[in-house]
Amino acid sequence: xxxxxxxxxxxxxxxxxxxxxxxxxxxxxxxxxxxxxxxxxxxxxxxxxxxxxxxxxxxxxxxxxxxxxxxxxxxxxxxxxxxxxxxxxxxxxxxxxxxxxxxxxxxxxxxxxxxxxxxxxxxxxxxxxxxxxxxxxxxxxxxxxxxxxxxxxxxxxxxxxxxxxxxxxxxxxxxxxxxxxxxxxxxxxxxxxxxxxxxxxxxxxxxxxxxxx
Amino acid sequence: xxxxxxxxxxxxxxxxxxxxxxxxxxxxxxxxxxxxxxxxxxxxxxxxxxxxxxxxxxxxxxxxxxxxxxxxxxxxxxxxxxxxxxxxxxxxxxxxxxxxxxxxxxxxxxxxxxxxxxxxxxxxxxxxxxxxxxxxxxxxxxxxxxxxxxxxxxxxxxxxxxxxxxxxxxxxxxxxxxxxxxxxxxxxxxxxxxxxxxxxxxxxxxxxxxxxx
DNA sequence: TTCTTGAATCGACATTTGTCTATTATTCAT
DNA sequence: ATGAATAATAGACAAATGTCGATTCAAGAA
Numbered sequence: 413x414x415x416x417x418x419x420x421x422x423x424x425x426x427x428x429x430x431x432x433x434x435x436x437x438x439x440x441x442x443x444x445x446x447x448x449x450x451x452x453x454x455x456x457x458x459x460x461x462x463x464x465x466x467x468x469x470x471x472x473x474x475x476x477x478x479x480x481x482x483x484x485x486x487x488x489x490x491x492x493x494x495x496x497x498x499x500x501x502x503x504x505x506x507x508x509x510x511x512x513x514x515x516x517x518x519x520x521x522x523x524x525x526x527x528x529x530x531x532x533x534x535x536x537x538x539x540x541x542x543x544x545x546x547x548x549x550x551x552x553x554x555x556x557x558x559x560x561x562x563x564x565x566x567x568x569x570x571x572x573x574x575x576x577x578x579x580x581x582x583x584x585x586x587x588x589x590x591x592x593x594x595x596x597x598x599x600x601x602x603x604x605x606x607x608x609x610x611x612x613x614x615x616x617x618x619x620x621x622x623x624x625x
Numbered sequence: 626x627x628x629x630x631x632x633x634x635x636x637x638x639x640x641x642x643x644x645x646x647x648x649x650x651x652x653x654x655x656x657x658x659x660x661x662x663x664x665x666x667x668x669x670x671x672x673x674x675x676x677x678x679x680x681x682x683x684x685x686x687x688x689x690x691x692x693x694x695x696x697x698x699x700x701x702x703x704x705x706x707x708x709x710x711x712x713x714x715x716x717x718x719x720x721x722x723x724x725x726x727x728x729x730x731x732x733x734x735x736x737x738x739x740x741x742x743x744x745x746x747x748x749x750x751x752x753x754x755x756x757x758x759x760x761x762x763x764x765x766x767x768x769x770x771x772x773x774x775x776x777x778x779x780x781x782x783x784x785x786x787x788x789x790x791x792x793x794x795x796x797x798x799x800x801x802x803x804x805x806x807x808x809x810x811x812x813x814x815x816x817x818x819x820x821x822x823x824x825x826x827x828x829x830x831x832x833x834x835x836x837x838x
Numbered sequence: 839t840t841c842t843t844g845a846a847t848c849g850a851c852a853t854t855t856g857t858c859t860a861t862t863a864t865t866c867a868t
Numbered sequence: 869a870t871g872a873a874t875a876a877t878a879g880a881c882a883a884a885t886g887t888c889g890a891t892t893c894a895a896g897a898a
Contacts, residue, residue, distance in 0.1 A: 442845055442894070467884060478847045483886065544757035550798070570822065574799060578822050581798025582791045585763070589790045609783065609791050612825035655864065655875050680854065691877050696856065840898085847892070854885065862877070868870085 447485055449475040451496040462539055463493065497540075498548035501529050505552065512560025519611060522556060523583050524603035530591035531599055541591045546584055553580040579613050586610075660698055662688040664709040675752055676706065710753075710761035714742050718765065725773025732824060735769060736796050737816035743804035744812055754804045759797055766793040792826050799823075 438444065453474040457466045468489055472479040486492045510525055512518045526549065533540050557576035586606045590596060651657065666687040670679045681702055685692040699705045723738055725731045739762065746753050770789035799819045803809060 440845075440895075469884075480848080481846055484845075542760075544760065546759065547755075547757065571818065574802070574818060574822060577802045578795045578799050578819075582795040582826070585794025586787060586791050589787070605784065605787060606791075609787060609826065612828070613795070613822065615825070653865070653875075659876080682854075694876055697875075858881075864875075
C-alpha cells in the first residue's frame with residue numbers, strides 16, 4: 413500500500429539500517445515506559461469496550477502518548493494485544509515461580525496457570541478467550557516443557573521438541589475451551605482433568621507406543 | 626463508531642428486522658457465488674502478496690464484485706480468511722472421505738490431513754501457517770473426534786468432549802510446527818510421529834490414568 | 839558539564855475502512 | 869408470467885490507519 417512511487421532503492425546503496433527503536437529487548441527507560449503504558453492503556457480500555465471498538469488514537473490518548481509513538485513500537489493494534497498477553501502471562505508464571513523443575517505436580521501447576529490466566533483476564537467479558545492469543549501463551553508453556561525435558565533423565569525414542577509443542581497446544585486448547593463454557597467447574601478441578609489427560613502424552617517415550625505401518 | 630445522528634427516517638414505524646443476507650447457511654445462488662468468488666479472489670491474491678498488503682477493494686475487484694458486497698458477507702478481511710480456510714480444509718477432508726469410522730489408522734489419516742493442508746496452502750510462502758487459523762481448522766478436527774467417540778463403545782471415566790478438544794489442538798499445533806520448520810520431513814512421516822504421540826491421549830480412559838490429590 | 843544518539847512529538851497526507859441511502863437486478867413462490 | 873423479497877450495486881461519507889519529515893527532548897557517555 414501507499415505505493416506512491418516508492419522508488420524504493422531497495423536498501424540499495426548500502427544504506428545503513430535505520431534501526432528504529434523496535435529492538436525487541438531494550439533497557440532504555442523511555443522505551444520500557446512507553447510500552448508499559450500502551451499495554452496498561454489497552455488493558456484498561458478492554459474493561460470498558462470491545463477490542464474492535466478501540467482505536468489506536470484512544471490507546472495513545474489513554475497512555476498520554478502520541479499516536480505516532482504507538483507505531484514506533486507495534487505495527488498494529490493486534491501486535492500490542494499479543495505483546496500485552498505475553499507479558500501478563502509471563503508475569504503470572506513468574507509470580508508463581510513456575511517451572512518444570514519439581515517435575516511432579518508441575519503439569520498440574522502449569523495447567524492451572526493457563527486456566528487462571530484466562531480467568532484473570534476477565535474484567536473483559538469473555539472476548540479475549542476467543543482471540544487467538546496462542547501465539548503469546550503457547551510458546552511460554554512450550555518453553556517450560558522444553559526445560560523440563562532437559563532436566564529429565566533422557567528422552568527415549570521420541571522427539572522432546574515435538575512433545576513440548578503437542579503438550580503446550582493441548583493444554584492451551586483445553587483451558588481455552590473450559591474458559592469459554594458457561595457454568596465452569598473450578599479452575600483447580602479443570603487443571604486436574606487437563607493434567608490427567610495430558611500426562612500420558614509425556615510418558616509416551618517410557619511406554620514406547622507404536623503406530624501402524 | 627460513526628455515530629453521526631441516525632435520524633431514522635420515516636417508514637420507521639415498526640421497521641421489520643432488516644435481516645441481512647448474513648444467514649450462515651444459504652442456498653441462494655447469488656450468495657454462494659459471491660462468497661465463492663471472494664474466497665477464490667483472496668486465494669489468488671495471496672499467491673502474489675502478503676495478507677496485510679491486500680486491501681478489501683482489491684479483493685472485491687478481483688472478484689468482480691462491489692466492495693460493499695464484501696461487507697454484506699464478512700465483517701472484515703480476517704473473517705474472509707477464516708471462512709476460506711475452513712472451506713478449503715473441509716473440502717480436503719471430504720475429498721479424502723475422512724472420518725473416524727475406521728477407527729484404526731484414522732488418527733494417522735487425520736494428522737496427515739492437517740499436515741497436507743498446511744503444505745497445500747503453500748503457493749503462498751509460509752505466511753498462512755503463522756496466522757491463527759486454528760479457529761477454522763481445529764473445530765473440524767474436533768468434530769471428527771467427537772463423532773469417533775460416539776461410535777466407540779463407551780467412554781470410561783473421562784470426558785470425551787475434552788478429549789476431542791485436546792487431541793485436536795495437539796495435532797494442529799504439531800502440524801503447524803512441522804510446517805514452519807525448514808527442511809521438513811515428509812508429511813507421511815510426520816503424520817506417523819504425531820499419531821504415535823497423540824495416541825496415548827485417546828487411550829486415557831482405557832488405562833485409567835490418575836492424578837495427584 | 840557538554841555532546842551525541844535516538845526516542846517522543848507534532849502536523850500533515852493519501853489510503854483504507856466500515857457504514858449509509860438509494861437504486862437496480864435476480865431468485866423464488868405463486 | 870407476475871410480484872414480493874432480497875442480493876448486488878453505486879456513490880458518498882466520517883473516521884481510522886499507516887507513513888513521513890521536521891522538530892523537541894531526554895539518556896548515557898565523554
